[in-house]
Amino acid sequence: xxxxxxxxxxxxxxxxxxxxxGLPPADRLAYYSRxxxxxxxxxxxxxxxxxxxxxxWVESTPDGFLFNVKAYRSLTYHxxxxxxxxxxxxxxxxxxxACLEPLRxxxxxxxxxxQFPPWFDASPLNLDRxxxxxxxxxxxxxxVEMRNRxxxxxxxxxxxxxxxxxSRVSLCVVDEPQLGSGSFPRxxxxxxxxxxxxxxxxxxxxTWYARGKTSGDRFNYLYSQDELREWQADIRRLATExxxxxxxxxxxxxxxxxxxxxxxxxxxxxxxxxxxxVGPDRPPPEVSEPxxxxxxxx
Numbered sequence: 001x002x003x004x005x006x007x008x009x010x011x012x013x014x015x016x017x018x019x020x021x022g023l024p025p026a027d028r029l030a031y032y033s034r035x036x037x038x039x040x041x042x043x044x045x046x047x048x049x050x051x052x053x054x055x056x057w058v059e060s061t062p063d064g065f066l067f068n069v070k071a072y073r074s075l076t077y078h079x080x081x082x083x084x085x086x087x088x089x090x091x092x093x094x095x096x097x098a099c100l101e102p103l104r105x106x107x108x109x110x111x112x113x114x115q116f117p118p119w120f121d122a123s124p125l126n127l128d129r130x131x132x133x134x135x136x137x138x139x140x141x142x143x144v145e146m147r148n149r150x151x152x153x154x155x156x157x158x159x160x161x162x163x164x165x166x167s168r169v170s171l172c173v174v175d176e177p178q179l180g181s182g183s184f185p186r187x188x189x190x191x192x193x194x195x196x197x198x199x200x201x202x203x204x205x206x207t208w209y210a211r212g213k214t215s216g217d218r219f220n221y222l223y224s225q226d227e228l229r230e231w232q233a234d235i236r237r238l239a240t241e242x243x244x245x246x247x248x249x250x251x252x253x254x255x256x257x258x259x260x261x262x263x264x265x266x267x268x269x270x271x272x273x274x275x276x277x278v279g280p281d282r283p284p285p286e287v288s289e290p291x292x293x294x295x296x297x298x
Contacts, residue, residue: 002236002239002240003196003238003239003240003241003242003243003244003245004239004243004244004245005235005239005244005245005247005268005270006037006038006066006244006245006246006247007036007038007247007248007249007261007262007264007265007268007270008036008037008038008039008040008068008246008247008248008249008261009032009036009039009040009248009249009250009252009257009258009261010039010040010042010199010248010249010250010252010257011039011040011041011042011043011252012028012029012032012039013025013028013043014214014215014252014257015032015252015254015255015257015258016254016255017254017255018032018255018258019031029057029060029061030060030061033060033061033062033065035258035262036261037064037065037066038065038066038067038068038110038246038248039065039066039067039068040067040068040069040070040113040248040250041057041067041068041069041070042070043070044069044070044071044072044096044099045070045071045072045073045076045078045115046073047072048072048092048095048096048099049099050099051098051099051101051102053099054099054100054101054102054103055102057102057103057108058102058103058106058108061108065108066108066109066110067103067108067109067110068110068111068112068113068143068197068246068248069100069103069109069111069112069113070112070113070115071096071112071113071114071115072088072092072096074086074087074088074089074092075088075092075093075096075114075136076114076115076116076117076120077116077117077120077126077129078117085117085119085120093136100112104140109140110141110195110246111140111141111142111143111170111195111197111246112137112140112141112142112143113143113145113172113197114133114142114143114144114145115145115147115172116144116145116146116147116148117147117148118147118148118181118182119148120146120147120148121148121150121151122148122150122151122153122156122159122160127156127159127160127163130144130160130163130164130169131163131167133167133169134167134168134169141170141192141194141195142169142170143169143170143171143172143195143197144164144169144170144171144172145172145174145184145199146160146171146172146184147182147183147184148181148182148184149180149181149182149183149184149185150181151184152184152185152187157187161189161191164191164192165191165192168191168192168194169191169192170190170191170192170194170195170196170197171187171189171191172197172198172199173186173187173188173189173196173197173198173199173234173238174186174198174199174201175198175199175200175201175202175203175231176201176202176203176208177201177202177203177204177205177208179205179208179209180209182208182209183208188234188237188238190238190241190242192242193241193242193243194242194243194244195242195243195244195245195246196238196239196241196242196244196245196246197245197246197247197248198231198234198235198238198245198246198247198248199248199249199250200223200247200248200249200250200251200257200260201219201221201250201251202219202220202221202222202223202250202251202256203221203223203227204218204219204220204221207219207220215252217253219250219251219252219253220251220253220256221251221253221256222251222253222256222259222260223251223256223260223263225263225267228260228263228264228267229267231264232267232268235247235268247261247264249261249264
C-alpha cells in the first residue's frame with residue numbers, strides 16, 4: 001500500500017501574486033488552504049510566535065489541514081556567541097514548545113523541521129546535537145535538513161543515516177544547486193517510515209549564495225514540467241517506503257512555488273490545478289471547491 005502524498009509550499013505569505021487583489025494579509029492562510037492541505041511555517045525560524053497566533057492559524061484552516069513548523073534559529077545553531085554557534089536558552093526552548101501547543105492539540109501539527117546552517121558540519125559534536133533532537137521532541141515527527149556537504153561523505157553519511165533511523169527522524173531530501181560546501185546532494189533515503197519529505201529550493205546556481213532583499217531573490221527559479229517529472233520515480237519510491245510523503249516548494253519568487261506545487265500534484269495524479277494557475281504571475285481564480293492535492297498516488 002502506497003503512502004499518501006501531500007503537496008504544499010514553504011510559508012503562505014510570500015506568494016503575493018497568488019492572492020486576489022485586495023485580499024487582507026490576515027486572510028491569506030484561509031485562501032491558501034483552499035488549494036493545499038499542507039504548509040511549512042518558516043516564520044518561526046525568525047521569531048517565536050505567541051500561542052494565540054498559532055491558535056489563529058488553527059482557526060483559519062479547515063479540518064485535515066497540516067502544518068510543518070520550522071525550528072527557531074537558536075535551536076538549529078544559527079545564533080553565535082563568541083564566534084561559535086550557541087546552544088538555545090531554556091526560555092527559547094520553552095517558548096518554542098508553547099507556540100506548538102495549539103497546533104498539537106488541534107491535531108494539525110504534522111512535523112518539526114530542523115534546517116541546520118551551512119557551517120553546521122559533520123563533526124562529532126554536531127552529530128551529538130542531532131542525536132539530542134529526539135529527547136527534545138519525544139513524540140513529534142521531526143525532519144532534519146543538512147546544508148553542509150561534509151554530511152554526504154561516505155563515512156559521515158552512513159553515521160547520519162544510522163542515527164536518524166535509530167531515532168526515527170526523517171532526513172529531508174533536497175532539490176537544490178550543487179555548488180560548494182553549502183549544498184547537499186539529492187539523497188533519496190527514508191529514515192523514518194512514518195514520514196519522508198522533499199524540499200524544492202530551485203536550481204538557480206547564480207543566486208544560491210546571494211543575499212538579496214528577500215528570500216525570493218535567492219530562490220528565483222520556476223521548475224519546468226519536465227524537471228518536475230524527473231522526480232516521479234523517486235517520489236513513488238518514497239511513497240512505498242513511508243506512510244506519508246511531503247513535497248514542499250521553497251522557490252518563493254512571485255507565485256512560482258504555488259504554480260509548481262499545483263503542477264506537481266497534477267503530474268502525480270493527485271489533482272488538476274485550476275485553469276489559469278499553470279503559469280507564473282497568474283493567480284488562480286476563485287473556486288467553490290478546492291482541488292485538494294492530497295492523497296495517495298494513482
